[in-house]
Amino acid sequence: MRRDNKLIFEKGAKGRIGYTFPDENIPNYRIEEMIPQEQIREIPPELPECNEVEVVRHFTNLSKLNHSIDNGFYPLGSCTMKYNPKINETVAMISGFVNLHPYQPESTFQGALELMYFLQQALAEISGMDEVTLQPAAGAHGELTGMSLIRAYHDDRGDIKRNTVIVPDSAHGTNPATAAMCGYKVKEVESNENGRVNLKVLKKMLNNDIAAIMLTNPNTLGLFEDDILEIQKLAHENGTLLYYDGANMNAIMGKIRPGDMGFDVLHYNLHKTFSTPHGMGGPGSGAVGVKSKLAPYLPVPHVKKDEERFYLDYDIPKSIGKIRGYYGNFNVLIRAAAYILTMGADGLRSASEIAVLNANYLRNKIIKRFKIPFGKQCMHEFVADGSLLKKYGLKTLDFAKALLDYGIHPPTVYFPLIVHEAMMIEPTETESKETLDHFVEIVDKILEQAQSDPDKLKEVPYTTPVRRLDELKANKDLNVRYQK
Numbered sequence: 001m002r003r004d005n006k007l008i009f010e011k012g013a014k015g016r017i018g019y020t021f022p023d024e025n026i027p028n029y030r031i032e033e034m035i036p037q038e039q040i041r042e043i044p045p046e047l048p049e050c051n052e053v054e055v056v057r058h059f060t061n062l063s064k065l066n067h068s069i070d071n072g073f074y075p076l077g078s079c080t081m082k083y084n085p086k087i088n089e090t091v092a093m094i095s096g097f098v099n100l101h102p103y104q105p106e107s108t109f110q111g112a113l114e115l116m117y118f119l120q121q122a123l124a125e126i127s128g129m130d131e132v133t134l135q136p137a138a139g140a141h142g143e144l145t146g147m148s149l150i151r152a153y154h155d156d157r158g159d160i161k162r163n164t165v166i167v168p169d170s171a172h173g174t175n176p177a178t179a180a181m182c183g184y185k186v187k188e189v190e191s192n193e194n195g196r197v198n199l200k201v202l203k204k205m206l207n208n209d210i211a212a213i214m215l216t217n218p219n220t221l222g223l224f225e226d227d228i229l230e231i232q233k234l235a236h237e238n239g240t241l242l243y244y245d246g247a248n249m250n251a252i253m254g255k256i257r258p259g260d261m262g263f264d265v266l267h268y269n270l271h272k273t274f275s276t277p278h279g280m281g282g283p284g285s286g287a288v289g290v291k292s293k294l295a296p297y298l299p300v301p302h303v304k305k306d307e308e309r310f311y312l313d314y315d316i317p318k319s320i321g322k323i324r325g326y327y328g329n330f331n332v333l334i335r336a337a338a339y340i341l342t343m344g345a346d347g348l349r350s351a352s353e354i355a356v357l358n359a360n361y362l363r364n365k366i367i368k369r370f371k372i373p374f375g376k377q378c379m380h381e382f383v384a385d386g387s388l389l390k391k392y393g394l395k396t397l398d399f400a401k402a403l404l405d406y407g408i409h410p411p412t413v414y415f416p417l418i419v420h421e422a423m424m425i426e427p428t429e430t431e432s433k434e435t436l437d438h439f440v441e442i443v444d445k446i447l448e449q450a451q452s453d454p455d456k457l458k459e460v461p462y463t464t465p466v467r468r469l470d471e472l473k474a475n476k477d478l479n480v481r482y483q484k
């Protein structure tokens with residue numbers, strides 16, 4: 001690929017123009033008429049002056065720098081990088097949706113409210129919950145909402161002694177972080193030798209301090225928590241609520257419902273399970289579903305319907321308040337609704353069935369190459385152990401980076417923490433057998449190379465726009481501002 005590394009600010013030349021403004025003489029198109037006088041700049045901003053083709057090339061080339069689900073396999077465990085059907089985009093571009101303004105009178109956006117109402121109902125049905133809010137903007141934000149609801153529930157009952165939340169040692173980092181942000185102490189429950197919550201240990205941990213247990217099922221090892229009914233019984237007998245991290249819903253749609261497993265509150269990752277584009281920080285949607293006992297605390301406004309119309313209900317006296325501006329990431333909600341409608345109940349069920357089938361197909365190939373420490377089969381993902389690379393002086397990280405040179409996104413690595421050199425592989429239902437077989441061929445090529453030329457693997461990737469990055473610096477010292 002030929003690449004031009006210039007930033008847009010360094011492109012173009014003085015006086016070059018790529019856009020024609022409407023004729024000054026057309027009424028209502030005069031800048032002075034469109035923009036209030038006091039908001040018009042006196043000094044023009046320092047913007048690049050480019051012609052149209054320069055701008056098109058610049059952004060087209062930028063769009064090719066990153067790996068994406070539209071250009072290759074993306075088995076990033078836990079993140080559910082499934083293909084996002086283009087019909088969702090078509091629906092999201094309907095002008096009636098695109099041109100909505102959040103301050104329009106309610107009577108003029110009944111269609112949007114109907115869509116949100118439909119989505120709330122569909123999600124409640126899929127998860128076995130009673131009510132759903134669409135406000136949270138991401139999974140982690142949904143967790144914050146859900147845990148705030150749990151806190152409001154306990155407080156409202158005067159049960160204020162509960163100050164601790166239990167999370168398994170296999171939990172996603174957002175779980176303990178959320179509990180801590182809600183002011184709870186976090187206690188970790190260990191997994192047993194089968195990769196499930198250790199029931200004996202959990203039993204001992206339960207006391208009147210425990211506000212909630214946060215779980216995902218299947219858990220982050222891709223294994224079903226067989227003791228879930230026992231866990232929910234113990235929790236509820238103890239007055240403890242059960243939180244479901246819905247990131248793994250892709251494994252269970254139409255098969256089993258968190259509500260029926262006894263969970264009281266959950267978040268959905270609409271951008272994962274319900275197939276809206278994600279990555280790079282958003283926009284996403286972490287809608288939250290609750291059992292009716294938590295409904296009085298839901299954020300305002302909540303979309304409701306009476307005999308004649310849909311409306312935004314702000315009259316929820318015990319509400320935890322607003323969680324986000326306006327009504328959630330509406331453009332993501334449109335895509336999720338379009339996905340659910342085009343798939344239908346049967347389609348969603350078969351998506352989960354194929355996701356689990358694909359993961360097991362791949363698992364049976366990978367286990368001949370890498371150790372898979374937990375489970376005999378998996379749900380929608382599995383976690384392999386890359387320790388065998390050590391004998392070549394290599395790590396899981398080297399293996400993951402090597403995949404990039406073959407146009408494959410690496411799996412999630414070094415998570416969950418309870419597997420050494422973890423590689424968490426989630427193929428999703430949208431990949432063909434050929435793609436999965438191709439992946440295995442590439443795995444074999446890299447393993448051969450590990451034997452024959454390990455030093456070369458320490459330097460991979462060679463073909464990507466950037467090589468190995470200082471991930472720590474990117475995290476701790478992020479600076480995305482352009483300076484001349």
Ligand SMILES: *Cc1c(COP(=O)(O)O)cnc(C)c1O
Nearest residue numbers: 078079138139140172174245247
């Ligand atoms: C992705 C994920 C989250 C967080 O969701 P975001 O939308 O990224 O905030 C939480 N838990 C698990 C298990 C996840 O995979």
